[in-house]
Amino acid sequence: MPVVVHNRSEAAREVRLRRGQALFFEGDTAAAYYAIDRGTVRCCRMTPDGRRQIFRFAGAGDLLGVGCTERCGYTVEAVTEVVARRHPMAGLEAEMSDAQLRNRVLAALRAELAATRTQMMLLGRMNAAERLANFLLTIAAERRSSFIELPMSRADIADYLGLTIETVSRKLNGLHALGVIRLESPTRIRITDPGRIEAIAEAA
Amino acid sequence: MPVVVHNRSEAAREVRLRRGQALFFEGDTAAAYYAIDRGTVRCCRMTPDGRRQIFRFAGAGDLLGVGCTERCGYTVEAVTEVVARRHPMAGLEAEMSDAQLRNRVLAALRAELAATRTQMMLLGRMNAAERLANFLLTIAAERRSSFIELPMSRADIADYLGLTIETVSRKLNGLHALGVIRLESPTRIRITDPGRIEAIAEAA
DNA sequence: CGTCATCTTGAGTACGATCAAGAGGGGTGG
DNA sequence: CCACCCCTCTTGATCGTACTCAAGATGACG
Numbered sequence: 001m002p003v004v005v006h007n008r009s010e011a012a013r014e015v016r017l018r019r020g021q022a023l024f025f026e027g028d029t030a031a032a033y034y035a036i037d038r039g040t041v042r043c044c045r046m047t048p049d050g051r052r053q054i055f056r057f058a059g060a061g062d063l064l065g066v067g068c069t070e071r072c073g074y075t076v077e078a079v080t081e082v083v084a085r086r087h088p089m090a091g092l093e094a095e096m097s098d099a100q101l102r103n104r105v106l107a108a109l110r111a112e113l114a115a116t117r118t119q120m121m122l123l124g125r126m127n128a129a130e131r132l133a134n135f136l137l138t139i140a141a142e143r144r145s146s147f148i149e150l151p152m153s154r155a156d157i158a159d160y161l162g163l164t165i166e167t168v169s170r171k172l173n174g175l176h177a178l179g180v181i182r183l184e185s186p187t188r189i190r191i192t193d194p195g196r197i198e199a200i201a202e203a204a
Numbered sequence: 205m206p207v208v209v210h211n212r213s214e215a216a217r218e219v220r221l222r223r224g225q226a227l228f229f230e231g232d233t234a235a236a237y238y239a240i241d242r243g244t245v246r247c248c249r250m251t252p253d254g255r256r257q258i259f260r261f262a263g264a265g266d267l268l269g270v271g272c273t274e275r276c277g278y279t280v281e282a283v284t285e286v287v288a289r290r291h292p293m294a295g296l297e298a299e300m301s302d303a304q305l306r307n308r309v310l311a312a313l314r315a316e317l318a319a320t321r322t323q324m325m326l327l328g329r330m331n332a333a334e335r336l337a338n339f340l341l342t343i344a345a346e347r348r349s350s351f352i353e354l355p356m357s358r359a360d361i362a363d364y365l366g367l368t369i370e371t372v373s374r375k376l377n378g379l380h381a382l383g384v385i386r387l388e389s390p391t392r393i394r395i396t397d398p399g400r401i402e403a404i405a406e407a408a
Numbered sequence: 409c410g411t412c413a414t415c416t417t418g419a420g421t422a423c424g425a426t427c428a429a430g431a432g433g434g435g436t437g438g
Numbered sequence: 439c440c441a442c443c444c445c446t447c448t449t450g451a452t453c454g455t456a457c458t459c460a461a462g463a464t465g466a467c468g
Binding site: 045047048049051052053055067068069073074096097099102106107109110112113114116117119120121123124125126159161162202 | 278320325328
């Protein structure tokens with residue numbers, strides 16, 4: 001997870017969001033892209049009848065919106081308090097002629113695409129326990145720690161993994177019953193048997 | 205679907221594939237990217253125990269592998285006879301300094317990302333009938349025709365939509381029973397009630 | 409201490425998977 | 439030209455996982 005730092009600071013206006021507040025909405029004109037400094041956001045879309053799918057949780061160092069063309073393809077909302085820097089889209093075209101900045105944008109797009117494939121594998125072909133095991137391992141890998149402090153609610157996890165909150169709760173308890181994790185609180189989880197949970201997560 | 209034409213033809217070696225043959229495998233060193241001239245390929249990944257997820261079907265005009273960094277993140281196989289042009293990865297870096305080629309590559313990445321989000325919505329939050337309705341409408345839109353000649357098998361469709369071949373077959377018949385499509389043969393489908401199938405597909 | 413939101417737990421249901429058999433269709437050889 | 443085989447697709451019966459609906463527990467905040 002390389003931290004992308006933009007030095008064209010003259011154009012980077014700071015934006016602060018409270019929990020639940022949106023950075024931009026699906027369908028908005030894509031006027032800017034953002035670099036997250038602090039906090040966690042969720043990128044999601046909803047069906048007309050209210051079903052929600054979260055595509056991605058993004059945190060410090062991640063770029064948002066570089067993949068948008070005219071209109072934003074998804075809504076971005078703050079999961080925690082968030083600090084981000086806003087870069088006008090107009091500048092992106094020019095920045096792309098600089099090899100270093102270009103590679104950072106490209107790397108962000110490629111990383112997003114790679115993460116997306118794993119997520120599609122998960123949504124299309126894995127059962128609830130496997131989805132949760134993968135989710136926990138991915139977060140633990142990001143944090144480089146077997147102890148996880150989840151910033152998001154069960155509803156967010158459910159909408160990210162294509163499950164319901166009840167199933168998330170039940171399967172989390174199932175993993176606990178198997179002895180592979182310890183639920184120190186609803187948001188604090190410790191992986192106690194890394195080998196075993198990797199075996200459950202299984203698919204790359 | 206803009207057709208991407210690369211003029212650096214000195215480096216573009218033609219590659220031909222028979223049905224089922226692979227263009228490259230997941231884990232291969234990403235030595236080249238490809239532009240498809242004719243035919244259809246499937247981009248997929250498999251779990252250790254043999255479950256398969258198809259991320260994307262690509263056809264004439266599509267770029268493959270520009271999103272790969274060191275290693276290919278997925279396997280590409282021919283669904284039909286395929287003709288493609290191979291461009292060494294080494295040239296991509298240089299080509300990116302040319303604004304026009306760069307924009308083509310970026311557009312390809314963005315289009316893939318956008319398609320991917322719709323697919324995640326589908327896999328995570330839609331039922332079998334909705335998935336099939338979306339699939340048929342997407343193909344019909346590409347062909348600009350209410351008549352569809354499917355190049356891929358039921359197994360491919362199932363692995364693309366996160367279903368089984370039996371469910372694909374049953375739900376296709378279900379749509380037929382509703383009078384929204386006509387199954388002229390297993391691979392030839394006509395959309396007879398566009399409004400109704402759009403209502404079933406519903407979610408964007 | 410009370411309220412509200414989130415999370416957990418329970419009971420019943422439904423959708424799609426699994427297992428199994430049969431139909432269709434294309435290609436090959438007699 | 440027809441018979442046979444193989445592969446794909448369809449159809450049927452049963453099963454199981456995750457969803458739905460409902461109630462209760464937990465925790466944060468005033």
